[in-house]
Amino acid sequence: MTAEIAQGAPVLKVEHVSKQFRIYRSTADRLVEGLFKRQRHRLHKALDDVSFELRQGEAIGVLGQNGAGKSTLLKLVSGVLTPDAGSIARNGRITGLLELGTGFDGKLTGRQNIAVNARLIGMTGDEIEERFDSIVAFSELGEFIDAPVRTYSSGMVMRLGFAVAIHADPVCFIVDEALAVGDARFQQKCLKRIKEFRDRGGSILYVSHDINSVKLLCDRALLLAHGRIDYDGAPDQAAQNYYRHIAGVEAGSQRETPLHEGDYGALRTRIASVSMAGRHGAGTRFGSGEPVTIDVECESDQDASLTVGILVRDRFGQDVFGTNTALLEAPVRFERGSRAVCRFALPLNFAPGKYTLTVAIHSDETHVHDCQHWWDAAATFEIVGFLHSPFSGLCYVPVRFEQHAAMPASLSPAEEIYD
Template sequence: MAILIVKDLIKRFKCYASPADRLKEILFRKPRHREFTALDGVSLTLEKGQSIGVIGRNGSGKSTLLKILAGILLPDGGTVAIRGRVTGLLELGTGFHGEFTGRENIRHNAALLGMSREEIQAKMDAVEAFAELGPFLDEPLKIYSSGMVMRLAFSVAIHADPDVFIIDEALAVGDAYFQQKCTERIRRFREQGGSLLFVSHDMTSVKLLCDKVLVMDRGKVLGFGDPDPMVQLYNFVLAHTGTGENRVVVESSSTGAVGYGTMEVRIRDVRLSLPGVERAEVIPSGHPVTVHVDLEACAAVEELTVGIMIRDRFGQDVFGTNTYLMGERLGCRAGEHIEVRFACAQWNLGPGQYTLTVAAHRSRAHIHGCYHWIDHAVSFQVVHGGGYEFAGVARLPVELAVDRR
């Protein structure tokens, strides 16, 4: 059952060069503004119990969309149909007052979210306990850190028993302990049938929490689908940002891997090798492995960074590095062939299926100029490699000692 339906949503903002232009426009009835379209025909359907991530570059319209759904902004066109209560964790401090204490802000914010006085009273202890602010609950909000405000805001919003919970980057300001606590509470909220709209630049969190992902750019929807291909599309958008749209080439290989970039440097081959095995597809955990990346320079480039990223079967980033981060500064001449080898003395991954993404670009990240990026260039399987058995995605070199007294 659809709990939220957005159809052809449009939102425009008037931008003035100075505050005086706004007054002159009113007095002389002549336009003195430029119009910025933040949302341009955005449509979206959220089912009950579903979690949708919204990703895109800064300024793509993500926050504007969520503010309209939370009732903070009104659209200029299109329709929004919501069945049930929507609560949101948007800009920190929204709905709070700096002069009020934390406890007073709980009551006021909960009322703004539609909770009755009886509901607020019944859940006050649970909200306070989850926020873990101790004696600071009786201090004015103006002395709180941003992390403390986030604790208070999340605790109130999640205890409002929403049908749809909206989060816009706010979790990023919390400490690691409280982020994990929030993530676990969101999982429980979803298991109980709640729906989630989640905006983040943390692609690992998006893949972890979301069933589907909406990719936005310049106020429009670029794509909607499963998390892994949508994150690939987002990376492609970032490559456009760094190199210019009409310079980026997209191509697919015979293995189905998708590559894109300016192709000034091309990745010609990627393989994993074991001692005595030139091209390995099955790797025993803990054994030495070398990643080989063969490249051809189609033009002279002063800066060349070659990188790798290992992802598990869920698309989660497990490990990545590149030549720039490892302190190696490369360049190449037109027509030159280069082999870059990443040698790992112990391939300490847990048993399972993995993929390897490879990239050639400038500087430390591909947004600064992407020559060639290939998602899922290689697939491989890790199996138990002897020694002790273990659980999880990482095989740590553990030595056991037992003392008896």
């Protein structure tokens, strides 16, 4: 059931929505069921009693593993599917970019598809005419705008779909993983346009596996697991719970009481403490470029060869730098009943600002494998001032500059320049 809600109400209100699908092993099973009325399918519940509200000017991220129900939720919200139970109330035009090619006719040109697709998402003839040139310009398709869409690459289809949807002047914009297609420059252009839309008071429902973009773009995040909302709240905590899910760490596999705030894992091998020290000893304030040591003290109840890692995040929760002993080709051997200090030495080549340090113990290169202990924001530190040349951005990279009267006949290889 879909209903319209009054002015001043939430842009989107989802109440107790459920959706299930019939899954057949083969097309033959579908035919047998249709002819002989014998059940040859199993039911898959993609969404189960999902409820939330999206307010004006709010951006909500939707996280979850593959199969959690994210795409089904977006299709229900956009009207592509109807719920089996519950209700979805919309207050204004909702557009978005779901699966690539949705609403496009491959036989028609890009120019013709703009008119057709814009009509499908509710734009009037006057709106299409008024914004047509802007849509074409934003898509950057050039002469390809008059070529059949079937000849487009996936990146070109994404460009055209995004250009139409964002120019529809919606109250809510839906973004799925389709933005992962295409070149980096156009992705940045799209994200900039989405931020501008949000800053003007537009609402956003954003699905992505890119945790950094969810933290940067969204005020709030939902975590879906097995078709239900497992968490609804701050993006940082939603991301933490998401990492926990993909690591396969269930509540029953942990100690009843976590060792620290923001940690999880099997804890058979665990982190007892984390400390940082620079030129003047232990502390939390360092200069940009200052060499530091990070000591991760661990204890173990098992004999195991594991990976110890560190991850630096900025004040927005964006991952800035991470490494671990697997990447460094230095596996750590733990013995039952022992304690060990794992020391990382590195220059803090980061821009001035506040940062957090996350530490972890797991198997292989990522914490997805046998996560023993993940301790989020185990330490905080601040970069104050520069110990080398100032720079813009987040990280310092050594640069050598040369000026020549004319282009030299041959340039030195990079390894010679930096020797």
